[in-house]
Amino acid sequence: MTAMTPMTPTPPVSPLLPMPPVTPLTFNDVEGRIRALLVKDFKLEPGTLTPDARLDELGVDSIGMAELVFNVEDEFGLKLTDAAVRLSTFGEVVRFIEESVAAQRGTAASARLTQGARKAT
Amino acid sequence: MRRVAVTGIGLVSPLGHDATDVFEAARGGRSAVHRLQIAGAHRLLAPLAARVQFDGSAHFEPPQFRLLDRVSQFAVVAARRALKDAGCELTSAERERAGVFVGTGMGGTMTIDDGYQTLYGENSDRIKPMMILKGMHNAPASWIGIENRWHGPNLTYSTACSSSSVAIGEAWLRLACGAMDVAIAGGSEAPLSLGSLKAWEVLHTLAAEDTADPSRSCKPFSRSRSGMVLGEGAAFVVLEAWDRALARGAVIHGEFLGYGLSTDAGHISRPTVDGQAAAMSAALAAAGITAAEVDAINAHGTGTQANDIAETAAVKRVFGTRADRIPISATKALHGHLLGAAGALEFVLSLLALKHGVALPTMHLDVPDPDCDLDYVCGIARVGAAGRTMLSNSFAFGGTNAVLALRAVN
Numbered sequence: 001m002t003a004m005t006p007m008t009p010t011p012p013v014s015p016l017l018p019m020p021p022v023t024p025l026t027f028n029d030v031e032g033r034i035r036a037l038l039v040k041d042f043k044l045e046p047g048t049l050t051p052d053a054r055l056d057e058l059g060v061d062s063i064g065m066a067e068l069v070f071n072v073e074d075e076f077g078l079k080l081t082d083a084a085v086r087l088s089t090f091g092e093v094v095r096f097i098e099e100s101v102a103a104q105r106g107t108a109a110s111a112r113l114t115q116g117a118r119k120a121t
Numbered sequence: 122m123r124r125v126a127v128t129g130i131g132l133v134s135p136l137g138h139d140a141t142d143v144f145e146a147a148r149g150g151r152s153a154v155h156r157l158q159i160a161g162a163h164r165l166l167a168p169l170a171a172r173v174q175f176d177g178s179a180h181f182e183p184p185q186f187r188l189l190d191r192v193s194q195f196a197v198v199a200a201r202r203a204l205k206d207a208g209c210e211l212t213s214a215e216r217e218r219a220g221v222f223v224g225t226g227m228g229g230t231m232t233i234d235d236g237y238q239t240l241y242g243e244n245s246d247r248i249k250p251m252m253i254l255k256g257m258h259n260a261p262a263s264w265i266g267i268e269n270r271w272h273g274p275n276l277t278y279s280t281a282c283s284s285s286s287v288a289i290g291e292a293w294l295r296l297a298c299g300a301m302d303v304a305i306a307g308g309s310e311a312p313l314s315l316g317s318l319k320a321w322e323v324l325h326t327l328a329a330e331d332t333a334d335p336s337r338s339c340k341p342f343s344r345s346r347s348g349m350v351l352g353e354g355a356a357f358v359v360l361e362a363w364d365r366a367l368a369r370g371a372v373i374h375g376e377f378l379g380y381g382l383s384t385d386a387g388h389i390s391r392p393t394v395d396g397q398a399a400a401m402s403a404a405l406a407a408a409g410i411t412a413a414e415v416d417a418i419n420a421h422g423t424g425t426q427a428n429d430i431a432e433t434a435a436v437k438r439v440f441g442t443r444a445d446r447i448p449i450s451a452t453k454a455l456h457g458h459l460l461g462a463a464g465a466l467e468f469v470l471s472l473l474a475l476k477h478g479v480a481l482p483t484m485h486l487d488v489p490d491p492d493c494d495l496d497y498v499c500g501i502a503r504v505g506a507a508g509r510t511m512l513s514n515s516f517a518f519g520g521t522n523a524v525l526a527l528r529a530v531n
Contacts, residue, residue: 070249070250
């Protein structure tokens with residue numbers, strides 16, 4: 001598989017996605033919710049999840065990353081790109097998902113506008 | 122060729138989890154077939170199965186458990202029990218050569234069924250990430266290898282209902298020729314998903330429910346037989362070079378004499394007398410024994426129209442005028458058809474029959490089919506009748522026939 005590092009700071013997001021949850025999110029929520037997922041699914045100590053902590057060293061192996069991505073997608077109602085499973089530290093994961101959440105909102109909003117425009121014609 | 126000993130038995134079966142319990146249930150004719158309680162069971166014409174009493178979460182830590190389909194849970198637990206029974210510690214050099222041989226017909230079919238329920242039933246793309254790793258056929262063998270750090274052959278055989286007899290036989294071949302010294306071999310099956318049951322049902326192979334007593338629904342060789350009942354579970358044996366077993370003072374459950382393989386190459390589902398007879402003859406040849414030395418047979422005996430007649434004719438062809446004096450046991454009436462694990466469970470039951478000198482009963486055989494006119498040990502165990510040498514038959518859709526020959530230890 002080829003490397004899928006995003007060319008722009010914003011991770012690519014598929015336009016064909018279920019609508020994200022309408023509950024308002026702050027970036028702090030994102031970090032807290034990812035931490036909660038990791039603690040619940042991988043039995044990690046919350047204190048170990050510092051920004052520089054490498055997830056593989058905490059026992060989240062390549063299969064674990066696939067599961068984490070799946071659970072994050074469910075939690076936030078979005079679709080992440082393959083690049084997500086190759087992230088290394090907790091901080092990188094949080095940043096990637098914060099950016100994905102933000103990008104998703106933009107895409108979803110423009111999709112709704114496009115849909116509205118189509119209906120109007 | 123070297124002699125090969127069976128030194129360990131491990132079971133996760135509808136008849137129980139311990140060799141003694143399983144043997145006593147089979148000897149007493151106690152059926153493990155019951156009405157099946159699963160979501161959607163009402164959509165089955167005859168919701169019957171032989172289930173295992175089993176809570177996988179009691180046997181694995183959560184991080185591993187999440188990766189295991191029920192078929193792998195059965196396999197790993199049964200393999201642990203077989204290795205514990207054998208009591209053999211392997212050196213790191215021996216672990217380089219030790220092999221794992223597993224038969225399974227349907228692999229992780231419950232995981233696949235669950236994934237397709239999400240994909241098609243719920244029209245959702247949220248298939249869980251472990252579907253491939255849980256569903257693949259070789260997962261049970263891999264997990265047994267990982268748990269024991271055995272680096273020799275790790276092989277999975279899928280020849281439908283003969284899968285685990287093939288697995289045991291192929292392990293024996295490598296042991297007998299000196300390529301390995303220790304192997305764990307057997308089979309595992311967890312086929313009781315709605316999708317799988319429906320697929321078997323529409324093939325018109327499953328038994329109708331005996332309305333008076335559902336536990337009597339599988340009736341091998343009976344005039345009123347109507348098909349098989351699916352079962353689940355796993356059975357494993359530890360096979361070991363005879364001299365190695367003797368040298369370490371192991372308890373030897375029996376001697377593996379030989380394995381015969383044949384292929385019908387006729388029809389995808391209809392068995393042939395030629396193919397079944399050829400497999401029995403091949404087993405005799407591999408074991409270096411004559412037909413006259415066979416004291417008893419564990420039949421494939423599924424309770425389907427086609428098998429029971431073909432198998433009866435094949436036994437007559439191989440054993441001639443002696444055919445009707447050989448006790449034939451069809452234990453699927455009690456534990457159901459474990460598909461890829463059936464041959465291994467029946468091999469173990471044959472070992473135990475020899476060990477106890479008891480021919481196991483064929484249950485629910487009130488009125489035999491006129492075309493099934495051999496001695497099926499009808500309804501009650503026969504003490505002293507198993508003799509010293511047995512064959513265990515496994516035949517299969519697809520036409521791969523496997524017969525195992527085994528002998529009691531004096």
